[in-house]
Amino acid sequence: MKVYIDSYGCTFNKADAQIMAGVLVENEIDIVDSIEEADVIIVNTCYVKLPTENKVVYKIQKLQNEFPDKKIIVSGCMVEIDPEKLEKIGPNCSWIGPHQLNKSADVVKGTYCGEVIRETGFTKESKVGVPKIKDDGLIHIIQICEGCLGACTFCCTRFARGPLNSYPIEDIVSEAKEAIENGACEIQLTAQDTAAFGRDSGEKLSDLIKEVANLDGEFRVRVGMMHPKNILNDVDEIIDAMKYPKVYNFIHLPIQSGSDKVLSEMRRGHTIEQYLDIVSKFKSEIPGLTLAVDVIVGYPTETDDDFDLTVKLLQEVKPSLIHLSKYQHRKGAISSSLEEIPRPVMKERSKFLSEIKSQITEEENRELVGSHQKVLVVEKGSKGGFIAKTDSYIPVIVDDAELGTFVDVKITQATATYLKSELL
Numbered sequence: 396m397k398v399y400i401d402s403y404g405c406t407f408n409k410a411d412a413q414i415m416a417g418v419l420v421e422n423e424i425d426i427v428d429s430i431e432e433a434d435v436i437i438v439n440t441c442y443v444k445l446p447t448e449n450k451v452v453y454k455i456q457k458l459q460n461e462f463p464d465k466k467i468i469v470s471g472c473m474v475e476i477d478p479e480k481l482e483k484i485g486p487n488c489s490w491i492g493p494h495q496l497n498k499s500a501d502v503v504k505g506t507y508c509g510e511v512i513r514e515t516g517f518t519k520e521s522k523v524g525v526p527k528i529k530d531d532g533l534i535h536i537i538q539i540c541e542g543c544l545g546a547c548t549f550c551c552t553r554f555a556r557g558p559l560n561s562y563p564i565e566d567i568v569s570e571a572k573e574a575i576e577n578g579a580c581e582i583q584l585t586a587q588d589t590a591a592f593g594r595d596s597g598e599k600l601s602d603l604i605k606e607v608a609n610l611d612g613e614f615r616v617r618v619g620m621m622h623p624k625n626i627l628n629d630v631d632e633i634i635d636a637m638k639y640p641k642v643y644n645f646i647h648l649p650i651q652s653g654s655d656k657v658l659s660e661m662r663r664g665h666t667i668e669q670y671l672d673i674v675s676k677f678k679s680e681i682p683g684l685t686l687a688v689d690v691i692v693g694y695p696t697e698t699d700d701d702f703d704l705t706v707k708l709l710q711e712v713k714p715s716l717i718h719l720s721k722y723q724h725r726k727g728a729i730s731s732s733l734e735e736i737p738r739p740v741m742k743e744r745s746k747f748l749s750e751i752k753s754q755i756t757e758e759e760n761r762e763l764v765g766s767h768q769k770v771l772v773v774e775k776g777s778k779g780g781f782i783a784k785t786d787s788y789i790p791v792i793v794d795d796a797e798l799g800t801f802v803d804v805k806i807t808q809a810t811a812t813y814l815k816s817e818l819l
Contacts, residue, residue, distance in 0.1 A: 404441025417526030653708030
């Protein structure tokens with residue numbers, strides 16, 4: 396029996412796909428690299444944005460049309476968020492919900508034999524310390540918790556991932572240690588909100604970061620997205636943890652809007668002043684910090700004045716990475732009951748922010764031209780050469796290097812998204 400897994404979405408979803416692959420291989424089911432070789436195809440869906448929804452819906456329909464003899468299983472967030480649409484586009488597809496990964500082998504075997512099996516619903520089972528099959532031995536993803544404490548009006552992912560469920564620090568550190576001993580040089584701590592880690596179990600993100608960063612070996616730790624409201628009570632200790640030499644000087648701190656009014660209407664649970672205070676503390680304590688932010692353009696209640704405040708905030712904060720999203724209604728999200736702003740207005744605002752984004756990020760990167768950096772080589776480039784990461788988690792193109800090693804380079808050129816270098 397041969398299975399092909401086609402996965403979409405975030406780092407967390409990628410780790411889910413690795414767990415499914417691990418479960419299948421443990422049960423003597425082969426994972427193959429092409430659809431043509433497979434008997435069963437798993438589409439691991441993401442549903443966070445409408446373009447991604449359209450992409451996975453199209454893929455499910457296309458697979459059924461092009462490969463009518465192959466069995467299709469749908470996994471990921473779509474299973475829990477939009478079962479009605481899934482039933483409509485794939486009535487003969489089996490399902491594996493995000494919390495039912497341990498049943499992957501049973502679903503695959505039954506589906507292969509002609510059954511339609513649908514495993515859904517929430518569990519508290521840990522995703523740490525379970526078998527994983529990775530396509531990249533150098534980068535190891537660890538899901539530190541699942542679910543969140545938020546009630547953001549625009550989000551549907553929380554309906555798929557459920558309430559917060561943190562995994563024990565001891566188990567996470569054990570998995571990280573094993574991964575490093577097996578050759579991993581980058582440990583990615585991921586979650587829907589890493590700042591929420593331990594709020595249900597009494598443990599703390601800062602303690603987790605420190606314990607992983609104290610492990611033996613040559614590696615780096617990347618901490619995933621943190622919700623500003625959940626970092627407020629532990630800012631100083633998280634900053635202290637981020638100062639450890641093996642932790643990337645990188646934080647992903649979404650803001651979504653520069654307007655307090657819009658943040659309140661989004662139910663984000665923090666103010667612009669609080670956000671700026673967090674950023675100021677991080678930047679003053681961690682030189683060379685890379686700040687990544689998320690911004691939603693055109694939330695239904697966003698006025699021209701609100702948008703101007705977002706522009707002002709970005710120009711003040713000058714993030715190194717800006718992820719822009721045009722607002723679109725999502726299944727079950729509270730804001731989907733509101734009237735969307737006119738598309739031409741949204742398009743114009745998005746274009747304006749995109750230009751500012753490129754200007755800010757290229758300016759930030761250009762300041763590094765001529766500097767000497769010690770970088771970690773993590774993957775082969777799609778157009779040749781290698782991709783490495785600075786201590787601030789900025790991608791650097793290196794012409795010739797050995798994967799998994801640290802090399803010294805001189806930065807020779809900057810773009811809005813990456814740096815070019817020459818070996819020293």
